[in-house]
Amino acid sequence: MDSKIEVRNLNLYYDTFHAVKDVTMSVKPQSITAIIGPSGCGKSTLLRCFNRMNDLVEGSRISGQILFNGQDIYNSSMDLTQLRRKVGMVFQRPNPFPLSVFENVAFGRRVHGLPKGSETQMAVEKSLCATGLWDELKDKLNMSALSLSAEQQQRLCISRLLAIEPEVLLMDEPCSALDPIATGNIEDLMKELAINYTIVIVTHNMQQAARVSEQTALFWLGELVEYDSTVRIFENPSKKQTEDYVTGRFG
Amino acid sequence: MKQDKIIQIALTIVALSAISSLVLITVFVFKEGLPIILRVGAKDFFLSGDWYPGEGKFGIMNMIIGSLAVTAGAIIIGAVFGLGCAVVLTQFAPRQLVVILKPAIEVLAGIPSVVYGFIGVVVLVPLVREYLGGPGLSILTSSIVLGIMVLPTITSISVDVIQAVPKSYRDGAIALGATRWQTTHMVILKAAKSGILAAFILGMGRAIGETMAVIMVAGNALELPHSILDPVRTLTSNIALEMGYAAGEHRQALFATGVTLFVIIMILNTIALTISRRSAGKAAKK
Numbered sequence: 001m002d003s004k005i006e007v008r009n010l011n012l013y014y015d016t017f018h019a020v021k022d023v024t025m026s027v028k029p030q031s032i033t034a035i036i037g038p039s040g041c042g043k044s045t046l047l048r049c050f051n052r053m054n055d056l057v058e059g060s061r062i063s064g065q066i067l068f069n070g071q072d073i074y075n076s077s078m079d080l081t082q083l084r085r086k087v088g089m090v091f092q093r094p095n096p097f098p099l100s101v102f103e104n105v106a107f108g109r110r111v112h113g114l115p116k117g118s119e120t121q122m123a124v125e126k127s128l129c130a131t132g133l134w135d136e137l138k139d140k141l142n143m144s145a146l147s148l149s150a151e152q153q154q155r156l157c158i159s160r161l162l163a164i165e166p167e168v169l170l171m172d173e174p175c176s177a178l179d180p181i182a183t184g185n186i187e188d189l190m191k192e193l194a195i196n197y198t199i200v201i202v203t204h205n206m207q208q209a210a211r212v213s214e215q216t217a218l219f220w221l222g223e224l225v226e227y228d229s230t231v232r233i234f235e236n237p238s239k240k241q242t243e244d245y246v247t248g249r250f251g
Numbered sequence: 252m253k254q255d256k257i258i259q260i261a262l263t264i265v266a267l268s269a270i271s272s273l274v275l276i277t278v279f280v281f282k283e284g285l286p287i288i289l290r291v292g293a294k295d296f297f298l299s300g301d302w303y304p305g306e307g308k309f310g311i312m313n314m315i316i317g318s319l320a321v322t323a324g325a326i327i328i329g330a331v332f333g334l335g336c337a338v339v340l341t342q343f344a345p346r347q348l349v350v351i352l353k354p355a356i357e358v359l360a361g362i363p364s365v366v367y368g369f370i371g372v373v374v375l376v377p378l379v380r381e382y383l384g385g386p387g388l389s390i391l392t393s394s395i396v397l398g399i400m401v402l403p404t405i406t407s408i409s410v411d412v413i414q415a416v417p418k419s420y421r422d423g424a425i426a427l428g429a430t431r432w433q434t435t436h437m438v439i440l441k442a443a444k445s446g447i448l449a450a451f452i453l454g455m456g457r458a459i460g461e462t463m464a465v466i467m468v469a470g471n472a473l474e475l476p477h478s479i480l481d482p483v484r485t486l487t488s489n490i491a492l493e494m495g496y497a498a499g500e501h502r503q504a505l506f507a508t509g510v511t512l513f514v515i516i517m518i519l520n521t522i523a524l525t526i527s528r529r530s531a532g533k534a535a536k537k
Contacts, residue, residue, distance in 0.1 A: 053426060058346075084428035091426075095419035098442045107437070111429040160427065 010064035034213035088161030094153035096145035108164035151182035284506035304501040317483030324394025333405030360403035368467030385480030388470030401454035412446030452523035462487040
């Protein structure tokens with residue numbers, strides 16, 4: 001399959017505000033796709049369509065289609081629980097639950113009724129290993145997740161997703177609450193994860209998009225301006241607007 | 252400058268008057284009540300059920316048990332329904348419904364307690380007598396009436412506490428595929444746990460201190476109750492019922508009843524404060 005997520009003529013309104021305008025794009029599997037653009041351009045809104053988190057916003061309406069593995073996720077027969085299991089989300093501010101480290105990672109498995117006991121223990125260990133937290137935290141699994149550092153918390157939030165074996169990781173400015181060193185570490189982690197997972201990252205940091213992603217989409221006032229390989233977008237964009245934006249001349 | 256000074260002094264006096272009346276009441280109640288406890292002996296006062304003021308017997312154990320039983324029942328009813336209301340209002344109800352329901356629950360707090368007692372006597376007592384047995388005036392009836400009376404306290408504090416849980420927890424849980432109910436009980440209620448506990452304890456404080464409604468529905472018998480359908484007399488009822496004709500030692504014993512009540516409520520409030528401070532401290536750290 002050559003696209004994991006396919007967006008077709010997507011429009012989204014918050015009451016009367018037209019937040020996403022007729023967007024068509026596709027996300028390649030096992031790669032990192034960056035969505036960049038100025039604040040308020042609809043990039044986070046689009047990301048929140050991929051796991052239907054916008055459903056929680058009162059007054060949001062949508063038209064068009066989003067296909068995940070070829071299935072229309074806005075079809076009424078879509079099982080939201082299953083969709084969100086497959087399409088996980090990492091938020092701007094790390095948001096571990098006020099539970100222990102172990103309970104945080106095991107949370108998704110409980111929610112989805114996956115086998116308990118040793119299987120959960122293995123899943124927790126594996127997920128923490130995958131984000132590089134296991135060695136730091138293996139003796140502190142009962143510690144409250146709120147006492148971790150910001151970077152550890154964000155890694156924990158990623159582990160929490162990995163424990164339920166998702167296919168896509170949506171990341172909404174995952175490093176904006178982190179310092180530069182922690183940001184570098186999380187970016188390295190993203191690259192590792194992209195071997196197995198499809199990652200879509202929203203960022204207002206153009207250097208970050210250039211460093212980690214393979215494809216980049218530029219949004220402007222709800223419209224998709226240009227979508228191409230990251231190298232093309234940053235070195236040889238086909239539109240003047242993209243060039244101006246990535247070279248910092250406006251926005 | 253000079254005006255500031257005057258206002259400052261005036262305000263200080265006003266502020267001190269509130270505190271001093273608290274101090275005065277405390278001193279007075281303890282001064283009147285403590286001697287009789289010492290004279291009768293703490294053991295005979297607290298651990299005996301013989302309350303015969305005419306014969307100089309002042310044992311308030313049955314009333315302590317009555318107060319605790321009625322309060323425990325009230326808090327069970329108040330907790331179940333109050334927390335239920337709070338969860339529905341914050342997590343499940345559409346906004347239009349919340350706008351109607353929340354003020355309605357708060358109005359409950361404004362109904363005078365004698366009205367609750369009256370409705371209890373007229374409606375609840377016959378129902379309990381007919382369908383469950385006993386005289387109808389009982390621990391159960393009082394618990395139900397008090398449970399409804401503490402609903403607004405428990406509901407509105409719980410609503411505030413639940414609303415103070417960061418939205419990011421909810422988003423995080425929903426994004427992991429949790430249903431609304433899973434999100435509520437696995438994350439939100441856990442995060443709000445200590446605040447909800449404080450709400451229960453404050454509700455308890457209200458229930459144990461309530462007098463009028465309880466006098467009307469509890470039956471006020473002095474015997475040790477053997478089931479929740481038996482009548483009881485609470486500490487508050489005892490004071491209100493007998494103060495009209497009490498004199499001498501009897502009067503002092505009523506003050507001692509007040510001291511007991513005072514201490515119980517102080518303990519409850521301290522627990523509630525400690526719990527809510529601790530949870531506030533945790534939130535600040537986050």
